[in-house]
Amino acid sequence: MKKKLSSYIAGAFIINVFAILSVGGICTLMVKDMVTNIARLEKESGNVSTIYRLNNKIQHAVFMVHNSIVDYDETAENEIMATMAKAEKDLLDYMGSEKSGHNLHTQEEFILLEKLHDNISGIKTLLPEIYRNLTLAEPQDENGFKLLEKYAFHARNLTQSINDVHFKVVSGLVKESYNKMFFILLLYLTCSVVGILASCVGYVVLSRHTIKPIINLATATRRISGGDLGIRVATDSETEIGTLYQSFNAMTEKLQEHQRKREDFNRMLEKLVKERTRELLESNESLSRTQSELVRMEKIATLGQIATSVNHEIKTPLNVLYMNLQLLIRKINQCPMEGDSLKQGMLGLTEIINNEIGRINEIIEEFVKYARFPAPKIKESDINKILTDIAEMVTQNAREADISIDLQLDDNLQTCPVDAKMMIQALLNLCMNAIQAMPYGGSLKIESKKLESCTKISIIDTGQGIEAADLDRIFDPFFTKKDGGLGFGLAIVQRIIEDHRGSISCRSEVEKGTEFTIILPTTTKAICQDII
Structure with missing residues (x-):
């Protein structure tokens, strides 16, 4: 049965059109869903703003009550009650709009909204009693104000919980949109690869079964016209090309003898x-x-698996080191050297090693969880002691590098509210960077100084310095000039300092040295981030 080239071309055209329409339809549906998600995101963002405004009204009313204790104003009560009434009305309106929305999180949110409404009602009930005492100039009942603060605190927590519900929805919508975008990209890449392969296959098929046979036939025709009657053309095609070849061969067969054929x-x-x-x-x-x-x-792929298991591979030898250290401590304790200074010194060194193993393990965890950097555990700590410990930690490295350490501590320095472990991590990072910047020796100065309401810490070296073009980028994640560096060191240092409501700055001159200045608040209410 003869086949026509037009049938193949029509079939290929139909398949191509169907594929284009199918891919276009799928992408259109995906984009439509993404547009719907954007509208839902906009609505959820409006709900978050509404809840925050509602919380602001409640906190503003509570603030006005506190202000009335200092400066009593007869009109303040009416204004506060009006504010609370407006907050209650806004809450009821919001509950009504959410109830009509039929959202999946409505039940969870309504439980929180009802609790928030009860809080507002409690504040409204408590306000007349407070202002009655203020009007009569009677001694104030601290329980009333404590209850008011409790209501305000609960209202703040409830609004945050409500917004957490919305944030969960927003996160889900964003994730869904990303998945659809990834699917569209994957579909695009797949269609591109298939299209390219189909084009290549089509070109090969067309060249082999159409263009090449025609060229061969033209060549054979020229040879026949030159007197070469022994040429033959062959093809497996069952289309019009095959018919043409058969006719050509039949013509030549009549012009030749059996031997020549x-x-x-x-x-x-x-x-x-x-x-x-x-x-x-x-x-x-x-x-x-x-x-x-x-x-x-x-x-x-193997490198990707290795990168995934780095965290585990580091922890395993660290655990082995820790277990062997415990065995070493046990052996030292079993030695008959009671009261011997050598034994005490060895136990002191093992204690330092034990502490450092624990700190290294925590650093690994914090590095892996850099995107979810934990909040500092604030505790009053002695900065001078921390700096002294840092100096002891880097003494051996400094001695090997022919570096002198100058420790200048302010005796009038007070304790600071810091996370000691995080602060040791940050300062040790700066000191080790300074030592590495002085391969041919130098001086490392560690200084503390008491300011008005802040503490100043300076790490000064006489090393190679930092180029001026790099000073604005040294705290950026992934920026590094070290071979094999990850670029997280100074970024983590800045994160730690800023989490302590402090600031860090750097001054440097090439071939002269570098100075890192850290400013930390000495009290929880002090503001030091603008002090350089």
């Missing part, structure tokens, strides 16, 4: 063998390239 056949067979050999060689080269690409991709 055999010779012509042998020559054509040899030609076909060469073509197939060339194609096999090309296929072998393509297979080799594909195999090399697979090996490369396998190496990339």
Whole structure:
């Protein structure tokens, strides 16, 4: 049965149109869903703003009550009651709009909204009693104000919990939109690859079954016109091209003798063998390239698995080190050297090593969880003691690098509310950077100074310095000039200092040295972030 080229072309065209319409329809539906998610995100953002405004009204009313104790104003009560009434009305309106929305989180949110409404009602009930005492100039009942503060505190927590519900919805919508975007991208890449492969296959098929046979036929025709009647053309095509070839061969067969037809056949067979050999060689080269690409991709996947297991691989030897350290401590304690200074010194060193192992383990955890950096555990700590401990930690490294350590501590320095472990991590990082910047020796100065309501810490070295163009980028994550560095060191230092409501700055000159200045508040109410 003869086949027509037009049938193949029509079939390819139909498949192509169907694929385009299918992909376009899928992408359109995805984009429509993403637009719907954007509208829902906008609504959730408005709900978050509404809840925050509601909390601001409640806190403002409570603030006005406190202000009335200092400066009594007869009109303040009416204004506060009006504010609370407006807050209650806004809350009821919001509850009504949410009830009509039929959201999946409505039940959870309504429980919190009802609690918030009860808080507002409690404040409204408590306000007349407070202002009655203020009007009569009677001694104030602290229980009333404590209850008012409790209501305000609960209102703040409830509004935050309500917004957490909205934030959860927002996070889900964003994740869903990202998934759909990734699906569209994947679909686009897949269609692109398939389209390119289809184009290549179509080109090869068209060249082999249409263009090449026509060229061969034209060549054979020229040879016949030159007197070579022994040429033959061969094809497996069952289309019009095959019919044309058959007619051509039938014409030439009538012009040749039986022997010449055999010779012509042998020559054509040899030609076909060469073509197939060339194609096999090309296929072998393509297979080799594909195999090399697979090996490369396998190496990339292996590197990804190694990167994923780095955290585990570091912890394992660290745990082994810790267990061996415990065995060492046990052996030292079992030695008959009671009261011996050598034994006490060894126990002191093992205690330092034990503490450092624990700190290294915590640093690994904090590095892995850099995106969710934990809040500092604030506790009154002696900054001078922390700096002294830091100096002792880096003494051996400094001695090996021919670096002198100058420790200048202000005896009038008070304790500061800091997380001692985080502060040690930050200061040790700065000191180790300073030592590494002085490979040929130098001086490291660690200084503390008491300011009006803040503490100033300076880490000064006489090392290689930092180029002026890099000073604005040294605290950026992933920025590093060290071989093998990750670029997280100074970023983590800045994060720690800023989490303590402090500030850090850097001054440096190439070939002269670098000075890092840290400003920390000495009290929880002090403001030091603007002091340089």
